[in-house]
Amino acid sequence: MxxxxxxxxxxxxxxxxxxxxxxxxxxxxxxxxxxxxxxxDAYQRVIRDVLPSVVQIQTGSELGSGVVYDDKGHIVTNAHVVGDARIFRVTTASSREALAATLVYSYPEQDLAVIRLNRVPSGLKPAAFGDSTKVEVGQIVLAMGSPLGLSSSVTQGIVSATGRTVSEPSTGGGTGATIANMVQTSAAINPGNSGGALVNLDGQVIGIPTLAAVDPGLGDSPAPGIGFAIPASMVRTIADQIVRDGRVTDSGRAALGITGRTYVDAEFQPAGVAVVEVRTGGPADKAGIETGDVITGLGDTDITTITSLAEALAEARPGQRTTVTLMRDGGRKTVEVTLGEQ
Known part of the structure; x- marks a missing residue:
């Protein structure tokens, strides 16, 4: 612009x-x-300030990116970057050789993870994380990472939208997570950018680039200029817990306490979520929801697939009271439920 x-x-x-x-x-x-x-000059100043805090992470034959979180060697990245690995090789912008690192904790539900360098090199520079609630559409942003293995790469764009709820695929290395309040950006996000930094012109990380939209018309190739980043405020919330407690103790993610699958009607169209299992003592159990019920609504939101249920829950909060509309024995029923925590 x-x-x-x-x-x-x-x-x-x-x-x-x-x-x-x-x-x-x-x-x-x-x-x-x-x-x-x-x-x-502003671009170059931000790049000089932030790029030393963006690292390349190697897990076997796979490559991703990460951001230095503190001076103790903690690095935040995506859960889908670490996958099932527990040991990693990390290359900083200034290091001549890869540094060994180990997994602290992975939280696939939010597609975030923290690893830690076994040895903290001198001059390791933590990134500054901004307040993602202040991000505005139209802001100029830079995406930093290792797309396609090209370390210390930078692309530019704007914030295209905020508050997006996006569901990742559960195949092709994705976690299947449904993530709320994501930042949409036009900055190029390519394989290898995941776990890197989306940065404003104040040199603050406002998000962790996580995935790009795909265009079915192009054989599911990345759609140019449509990428998504986990907001910095959520990154700090999850990473702080992992660094402090070694795990996530307060996810802030609402849950019903069921296992479900997409239900299709007689015309083979998705028509709700069939309840396969109800967790004993969970919110659904306390509300009287039973195995075999088909959930068709959560509050004012129509539910047709397991993804739509996950997206509705992603925008809710634990402890929130709402209604669940369901089908049982050919009839329609509405129950009140107090949402739990995932």
Whole structure:
């Protein structure tokens, strides 16, 4: 957006007749160049400040990215980056050789994980994490990571939207997590960017790039300019618990306490979530929900698939009271439930 508007100022306006109180194309040109130089300086300043805090993570033959979380060697990344591995090789922007690291804890439900360097090198620089509640659409952002194994790569874009609820695939290395309040960005997010940093021009990490949309019309190739990042506030909430307690003790994620599957009707169309199992003493059990029930609504939200139920729960909070609409023995029933924690 900046480049487009600067181009209009510099070369798309007609000359103004010279005279007192007028501005000619000749005098407008340096102002446009100065603005472009200022923006370029801002990019380079942020890159110098933040890139040393972005690392490459290798798990066997797979590569991903991570962000230095503190001066004790903790690194935050995506759960799908660490996968089932427990030991890793980490390369920082300034290191000549890979450093050994081990898993602290992985939390696939939010697609976040923390690993820790076995030896903390001198000069290790933690990143500064910003307040993702202050992120606004249109902000310029930079994505830093190791796309396709190209370490210390930087792309640029804007915040395209906030508050997105996105479900990851459970195949192809995804965790199947449904994540609320994600930041959508036009900055290029490619395989290997996962776990890296989405950074504002104040040099603050506002999100962890996690996945890109795919375009079925292009054979499920990444859709250009549609990527998603886990907001920094959620990253800090989860990472702080892992660093402090070695696990997640307060997820903040609502749950019904069931195991379910997508139910299809007589026309083979998704029509709800069939309850396969009810956890004893859980919210669904206390509300009277039974195995064999088909959930068709949560509050005011229609439920047609297990994904739509996960997305509705992702936007709720533990302890929240709501209603569950369900089908049982050919009839329709509504029960009140107090949501638990995942």
């Amino acid at each position: 900046w480049v487009c508007s600067l181009g209009l100022i510099a070369g798309c306006t007609a000359p103004v007749p010279s005279g007192e109180g007028t501005v000619t194309r000749r005098t407008a040109q340096p102002a446009a160049v100065a603005q472009a130089d200022d923006l370029e």
